[in-house]
């Protein structure tokens with residue numbers, strides 16, 4: 001794993017954007033995997049500054065969406081992707097995909113999402129954040145490493161963390177549609193972004209702990225091309241090899 005620990009948020013975003021751009025450049029219809037949440041927002045702003053260099057025909061697949069939320073609701077992940085990725089980067093909305101959390105048949109919609117990813121040729125660069133409980137996407141602890149896109153129940157800690165986007169904690173949806181761990185691992189390159197001391201334990205467990213569904217992000221140890229872009233606080237509990245990779 002390649003680990004960059006960079007204190008300055010702008011420099012961190014620039015490094016992550018370099019990792020994204022490097023793999024997209026030169027591909028006719030490249031595909032970006034996009035996370036929502038706070039962690040990738042600086043990166044998306046940096047990609048917007050590089051908009052002219054983004055390949056034409058760039059497509060995107062979101063990691064997840066709440067079940068039952070209207071895609072026009074700004075708190076929906078469809079809304080976040082539209083506001084921070086599709087519009088700022090000038091992507092063709094027909095090439096931007098977010099799981100349908102309101103499908104009448106969610107299981108069929110999940111299968112269709114997997115098929116759409118495969119039909120696109122697969123994700124070139126997948127951007128992921130990490131939950132304080134080690135989740136990636138909404139694959140909560142205990143998720144199978146073989147999992148594909150499906151409906152999941154959100155952990156209490158995830159609903160608490162995301163309550164900041166809602167008026168009342170009780171308004172946070174209880175379920176979501178998420179790409180599975182196997183789906184995420186099928187991306188060619190994975191760039192994980194994490195900042196803040198609250199992420200330190202999860203980052204250390206993911207990188208240096210056992211590869212175990214108790215920490216879903218530990219599955220990343222099985223992927224050949226993972227890049228971590230961390231701030232010093234998120235990296236503060238790394239020991240051993242990972243700690244020696246600090247570069248900024």
Ligand code: F6R
Pocket residue numbers: 034035036037038039040063064077128129130131135136137138
């Ligand atoms: C969001 C997602 C989640 C977040 C994670 C971290 O699409 O899949 O796994 O990446 O919960 O969220 P932030 O970045 O808000 O700390």
